[in-house]
Amino acid sequence: MNHPRRIFSALLCLLVLGTGCQKEIEGSNNQNLLQSNVGLSNDMAYMRHLVERTGGHKLKLDLSDDTQYRFLRARVAASGKTPANYPQFFATLEKIRSRQKTQQTQLSDNQPSRDHIIGDFTVQPGGTTFEATAFATIEGGADYNFVDVVVWNENQTQQLSDYGWGEVYGDGRKLKARATGPIPFYGDDIFVVDSVNLISRGGVEDIYMITERVRTPPGGGMWHPTDNNRDGIVTICLNRGDGDCDYPLVGYFQVQIPLKGYFTFPFEVLRINNNSKTYVKLVDERGGPREMRFGPFANWLKINPNDKRQVLWDVPQANGVFNGILFQPYEDVDFFLSVDVELARPGRATTASSKISSVRSVTTPGMPNAPKVQLVYGCLAKGTQVKLANGKTANIETITKGSQVVADSSGVALTVQDVSVGTERIPMVRIKDDAGRDLLLTSSHPVITPDRGVVWAEELAVGSKVLTQSGVSTLVNVKREMYRDNVYNLKLDTSTLAKKTYAKGTTLYANGFLVGDLSLQRAYEFKNSEDRSADVRRRLPAQWHTDYQNSMKLAAR
Incomplete structure (x- = not known):
């Protein structure tokens, strides 16, 4: 890693005693986690084993386990956090650890939905560096949201990127971390991106870790949904139709759209995985995730018999029903489509995922970006x-x-x-x-x-x-x-x-x-999504104030 530590704020703020404003703080550190933490290699192997036991999906960290606790402390230290400058962050870790040691349960009834996903893995202009991202969202926001991201070689024995992280106070609905590194690889290399997410809301806290194998596939495409009117958005008109509707649904009050496209992977596809990484969903653009899902999507996927590297899907509009919470009219909604497969890689089989999304940072390189979606029902x-x-x-x-x-x-x-x-x-x-x-x-x-x-x-x-x-x-x-x-x-x-x-x-x-x-x-589709609260400290629990002030000072350097 030859680039320096960087910290930047997504919104420039002036910090005055008793006031402040903040949307997101993102940063990275070129620290090599394995080299700077003796014993972390063994802890990494242990964590990899735990993740594999979940089928490679989301792992809820158990901080009563000394190894998991030690792994997390070593990892977040790269973001510059210490008990002295972020007392509530570490108090939260100790609270979780104590609760899990005594097997206490949280008062978590009616807690909002949250999501934590690996985003894109892209080669930057010039072809000498790459960037990987991770996202964490929670419906309605949180007192505190932290997410990080690191890229490793396939065996997770070598760190290929810097340590990227992001945090936000008093909001936290949609947060991103990004990591970068030099390109050391050849065309058939596969990498592992992992990410840790901590969210605190109303005294309820949990920490999750996700991992995903990624690479740049040769290509892919999507024909539906599409912006037929070329106005920059896919308009779904419920119970009505007009010339601005891409998908008029006269007589229907449910989201029903066709889905058609393909992914081409670098090796033959042995199997399509029907798991949490294979999905199609519509998600509240402001984070959440307040969402509607189609599925099970895996039932509509098939391997192309003429090119076994390809996965195809073709869902007629009559079958493309999305279920979940209906979005408000004229509210912009993000589209996500993901397919997870097992590939016949020479030497041994491996898994890989490809995505198409209206969020550029989530779309797999080589894939087209999907337009945002908007539901229309107002007359x-x-x-x-x-x-x-x-x-x-x-x-x-x-x-x-x-x-x-x-x-x-x-x-x-x-x-x-x-x-x-x-x-x-x-x-x-x-x-x-x-x-x-x-x-x-x-x-x-x-x-x-x-x-x-x-x-x-x-x-x-x-x-x-x-x-x-x-x-x-x-x-x-x-x-x-x-x-x-x-x-x-x-x-x-x-x-x-x-x-x-x-x-x-x-x-x-x-x-x-x-x-x-x-x-x-x-x-006027966005008029109700404006954040009218300018004073983060006023809505942030008092115990987080010191962490927040130090975070702002760090961002201002």
């Missing part, structure tokens, strides 16, 4: 009166492409570019104002307010101020109700506007209320 009820350019109104279901509607108080008329139609199976929102206006719309439909800007219908309440065709009015009734007929929305062409109020999309009048068109819904 206006049948019978809604839309103000036309001629001053009249018309039921939204009678409006067609090419119609002219009034966009805002300036009276500008815009052309209808597309029409969305579908049904709704979840309660809609009915709003009434002090002028007697009444509108029924889906919970995620954007409504324009004078004081809060664009909000979703579900965010409105009695007393809320809204914009209408006669000015500002006050809502006197807001309620939820089921609706059994069609719902609609319009996409307006803004290309003729000299000055745009919104970067994407525009507005129209629906029963006199100023609301968003189809494009404006997508423009």
